[in-house]
Amino acid sequence: MKSRNRLLARSIFLALISVHASPASAGSGSVIGNGGDPIFEFLQAARSSLSETVKVVLNDPNERKSFCTISRLNSGQIELCRKYFFETANQILDLNQLKPVHSPTDFVLRQDPLYVIGHDGKPMVVAAKTDLGKYGSIEFHRDSVKTLLPTQVLFLLAHEFQHKTTFEGRSVSDNESVPPFMNGRDLLDTVATALVEVAKRRGKVGTNFGIRDIFNCEARTSQTFGARISSSRRFHNEDLMAYESSIGKNPSDGTIYLPVDSKSTLALRYMMFEPNNCGDPNPDRVGVVQIVETKLEGGNTSEIVRASKPLVTNPICPGSSGRFEIETADVKFSCQYFGSEGTTSSQYSVQRAKR
Structure with missing residues (x-):
């Protein structure tokens, strides 16, 4: 039966x-x-x-x-x-x-x-x-x-x-x-x-869908350093319209940083809450880009926000320039939206590898 x-x-x-x-x-x-x-x-x-x-x-x-x-x-x-x-x-x-x-x-x-x-x-x-x-x-x-x-x-x-x-x-x-x-x-x-x-x-499909938003970022001082950084969207509800994305905020985020000395760095931090999948205008959209100094002293880590400014426009939305930047006297960070791609996690292949 x-x-x-x-x-x-x-x-x-x-x-x-x-x-x-x-x-x-x-x-x-x-x-x-x-x-x-x-x-x-x-x-x-x-x-x-x-x-x-x-x-x-x-x-x-x-x-x-x-x-x-x-x-x-x-x-x-x-x-x-x-x-x-x-x-x-x-x-x-x-x-x-x-x-x-x-x-x-x-x-x-x-x-x-x-x-x-x-x-x-x-x-x-x-x-x-x-x-x-x-x-x-x-x-x-x-x-x-x-x-x-x-x-x-x-x-x-x-x-x-x-x-x-x-x-x-x-x-x-x-x-x-x-x-x-x-x-x-x-x-x-x-x-x-x-x-x-x-x-x-064979690990060609996973168990969950996701989306990575990809940015080309630069750190400029007397020299210029570049990195391609991906930011995974974190969806808030099942209709997939509201989400958060970030750079340098969560442990799994990529970022770009500049060493200041042996105990401190200046890093880019970007956060965006998108409430309605790029529906404009939307007063509930919240975005910010920051330069954060991280210091290691006595085995403890501390953070100081050296610069911060709001982002009114979501850089991945149509009609946006796709660019955001921020600077201090020491460094200028800038990022340009490159594109997005769908992903699947690969738990099947991970489980197979453990056996």
Whole structure:
């Protein structure tokens, strides 16, 4: 009974996130600006995980040999799973690479629910959809995707990108008959499941999403020193709109500093609370940049703020110059926003290394 319940739960989950959209079922919905949305960065991180995992299977003899050997599959299903993947794998890589002749497949986030036609001919709500064939974007329902784990988003991408490939001259749809599998969806889900297992085993996907904001910073005295520093966002609620970011504030933060003598340093400290994901104007936004002197005396560490000024503009927001700076008589610190990237933690690979 427990195994039947687990199978039912898995079927419901897969139905939610992995149904192909036929042209007749495509909905419009309102588009969310991708560039500043954290979910967009998470999808890009999952895209990277997908590409790296496909490369592992193609290039590692052991992974290549064992791919699709899932215990629930019979020999015919394993054979087709392997044949299908190895014919479509390079197409998946091509769809995710920037080349002179084309860009990677676009991702579009939508606020309104996405609908497709299910196997029973009735509309059903899904988290993502795309048209068959290599052209066109993949659409995602933001509220459905935002709560998924990295492994689940990787599964979702692996399924959708398979719709954009061709196998034996055509693209596979979800509801068509594909013996010895129940249907096309069953085949695509099986390949996606196998890819997720490889990604977990080889440390290509983690357990939590995150975003790093990257800055190019300089310290100027009689000479100039540079460093590229990443700042991890700390989200305040599940809608991912409010967050904090910092440089030189928390133990895990990077920073740039200038030694004053053997017992003291001058370091840059930057803090930003963003209440509404760059919604302007916003009086609740709080930012500050400081120069902090740290002294070590008698085994104790003390801090003195040598300079401080507020930041009204979030340097990572659209329309900002992306630059902030502060100085004293001894040093001038300046930083320029470089870009942001989605990340996943790698607890799977850490656990594997400990065994």
